[in-house]
Amino acid sequence: EIRTQLDPNIPNIQGDDTKLFQVLINLAMNARDAMPDGGVLSFTTAFEEVRAGAVSTVKGGKYVRITVSDTGVGIPDDQIYKIFDPFFTTKGVQKGTGLGLSAAYGIIKSHNGYISVESQLKKGARFHIYLIPVLAGAVPEQPAPGRLAAQPGAENILVVDDEAMIRESLGDLLKHLGYNVYLAEGGQQALQIVKNTNDIHLAIVDFAMPKMNGLETIQALREFAPQIKVVLSSGYTEQENWNKAERGIAAFLRKPYDIEDLSTMIKEVLKSKAAS
Numbered sequence: 001e002i003r004t005q006l007d008p009n010i011p012n013i014q015g016d017d018t019k020l021f022q023v024l025i026n027l028a029m030n031a032r033d034a035m036p037d038g039g040v041l042s043f044t045t046a047f048e049e050v051r052a053g054a055v056s057t058v059k060g061g062k063y064v065r066i067t068v069s070d071t072g073v074g075i076p077d078d079q080i081y082k083i084f085d086p087f088f089t090t091k092g093v094q095k096g097t098g099l100g101l102s103a104a105y106g107i108i109k110s111h112n113g114y115i116s117v118e119s120q121l122k123k124g125a126r127f128h129i130y131l132i133p134v135l136a137g138a139v140p141e142q143p144a145p146g147r148l149a150a151q152p153g154a155e156n157i158l159v160v161d162d163e164a165m166i167r168e169s170l171g172d173l174l175k176h177l178g179y180n181v182y183l184a185e186g187g188q189q190a191l192q193i194v195k196n197t198n199d200i201h202l203a204i205v206d207f208a209m210p211k212m213n214g215l216e217t218i219q220a221l222r223e224f225a226p227q228i229k230v231v232l233s234s235g236y237t238e239q240e241n242w243n244k245a246e247r248g249i250a251a252f253l254r255k256p257y258d259i260e261d262l263s264t265m266i267k268e269v270l271k272s273k274a275a276s
Contacts, residue, residue: 001038001039001040001043002040002041002042002043003041003042003043004042004043004044005039005042005043005044005045006043006044007045007046007047009047010045010046010047010064010133011047011064011133011134011135012133012134013064013111013131013132013133013134014134015111015131016107016111016172019107019110019111019168019172020107020111022103022104022107022165023104023107023108023129024043024066024068024113026101026103026165027068027104027127028041028068030101031068031069031070031072031125032148033072033252034070034072034074034124034125035070035071035072035073035091036076037089039070039071039072039124040070040071041068041069041070042067042068042069042070043066043067044065044066044067044069045064045065045066045067046052046065046067047062047063047064047065047133048062048063048065049061049062049063050062050063050128050130055114055128055130056116056136057114057115057116058114058116058130059114061132062133063113063114063131063132063133064094064130064131064132064133064236065128065129065130065131066129066131067126067127067128067129068127068129069124069125069126069127069128070124070125071123071124072124072125073121073122073124074119074120074121074122074124074125075117075119075121075125076121078116080119082215083101083117084101084102084104084105084115084117087171090140102235102255103163103165103166103169105170105215106166106169106170106173106255107169107256108129108131109171109173109257109259110134110169110173110176110257110259111131111132112259113129113131113132114129114130114274115127115128115129115130116128116130121214129245132210133134153243154178154179154180155179155180155201155202155270156179156180156181156182156197156199156200156201156202156205157174157179157180157181157182157200157201157202157204158181158183158184158190158193158194158200158202158203158228159171159174159181159182159183159184159203159204160184160185160186160187160189160190160203160204160205160209160217161184161185161204161205161206161209162185162186162206162210163206164185166206166255167183167184167185169257170185170204170226170233170257170265171183173257173259173262174266175201175261176259177259177262177266179262179266182197182200186209186210186211186212186217187209187211187212187213187216187217187220188211188212189222190203190205190217191217191221191224194221194224194225194228195224200225200228201227201228201229201270202228202230202231202250202266202269202270203217203218203221203228203229203230203231204231204233204253205217205221205230205231205232205233206233206234206245207232207233207234208234214232214233214234215232218230218232218248218249219248220246229269229270229272230248230250231250231251231252231253231265231266231269232249232250232251232252232253233252233253233254233255234252234254234255235254235255250269250272251265251268251269253265
């Protein structure tokens with residue numbers, strides 16, 4: 001059973017309706033899988049003020065909140081803290097990729113929003129999405145202390161990832177930062193794009209891909225266009241400790257993506273290219 005409780009008086013938000021739709025579909029599919037014997041899937045919207053510290057992952061302020069909840073099996077306490085990690089899944093072998101919630105996290109972060117979860121075993125789960133409303137005379141949000149505001153760019157960036165949702169969500173983040181973006185689902189397509197485009201400045205390459213993995217793709221790219229700066233992306237943090245210089249890797253990008261970290265990393269990599 002699907003129930004909705006939608007506040008007709010909440011303010012607008014500014015966002016990509018296609019990507020936000022993907023987030024809601026992902027959450028709905030997870031809820032369905034958590035209720036194999038049936039249950040209730042609910043969508044709720046509200047306009048509320050979150051007190052500082054009330055939700056550990058959300059900065060205090062006024063938000064449009066979207067809640068997707070179910071009456072399913074729930075998420076164990078020892079798993080809920082890593083529910084947004086890429087490649088983590090509670091569905092078992094061959095039943096889930098572990099990428100849906102990671103992609104949802106990335107999309108919401110690209111909207112400068114937050115997503116949190118609460119759950120009880122055998123009572124279900126509730127995912128809360130917090131998005132900044134568009135209010136008349138609203139003051140632009142200031143970056144948190146010690147963090148750099150996302151800086152716009154204009155260079156050409158190639159994203160190589162076999163997972164369409166992750167590839168497109170990263171592409172959206174980069175477009176939001178002002179970059180021109182090319183998308184490739186694998187190494188062969190990436191090489192074709194580079195051959196047809198003379199001014200790719202940076203390539204972000206996923207590590208785990210079929211046919212040509214990330215390292216093979218990076219090697220092929222560097223042989224054909226050594227001037228391109230290459231960033232390796234992965235949800236497996238052990239790749240971060242590799243000797244990047246020997247493999248022609250300028251930086252490591254950990255999934256899921258944070259827009260401020262992404263912006264800063266790209267600026268540093270591109271600056272190093274200019275300096276060299």
